[in-house]
Amino acid sequence: MNININENTELLFEEKLHLTNITEYGLKWSELTNGITAPGPEGARFDLDFEGLVHGPKINGTIKGTDYLEVRADGKFMLNIQAAVITDDGKRIAVREDGVLYPHLNGKAHIQLNLQFQxxxxxxxxxxxxxxxxxxxxxxMRGEVNVKVYNGQFETIAETA
Structure with missing residues (x-):
C-alpha cells in the first residue's frame, strides 16, 4: 500500500518550544543526550515539561504541556505528550500527541507526531x-523544538499486482 499526502494538506500552526523542567527516574537526561549512558534493558523514563508560542494561519497563542517520554532499550524515543493551547482570544484547546524522536549524533533530532485536539x-x-x-x-542540548503542525489529507493508493 502506498500513501500520498493530498494537495489539500494545510499548515495549521507552528510552535517554538523550550523545555522548562526535566523529571528523571534514575538516569540523568544530560548523560543520555550526551551519549555517556545508554538506557538499560528496562529502558528509561523522563517527564519533559515545555512551553512556547503557537502561531500560524489557523491558531495563535501559547502552549504548555508535558511529554511522558519513554526511551526504549534500543534507544528509540517514544513520545506521549499532553498539552494545552491557550489561543490569543483566551480559548483552551487540549492536545494529545504521540510519536517518535529520532536522535542524531550531533545533538539534534527530528520528531514525527500524530495529534488529536479536544x-x-x-x-x-x-x-x-x-x-x-x-x-x-x-x-x-538547548532543549528547543521547532514544530510544524498540519491538517493532513491522506489518500491510499492500491498497488496493482
Missing part, C-alpha cells in the same frame, strides 16, 4: 474532527 469552543470545534500530524526539529 475543545468545546464553537470557533475551534472543527479541530475535534481532524487528525493532525507534525514534523519537528530538535536541539537536544
Amino acid at each position: 475543545t468545546h469552543y464553537p470557533e475551534y470545534r472543527w479541530m475535534n474532527n481532524i487528525q493532525g500530524w507534525a514534523i519537528c526539529e530538535v536541539d537536544m
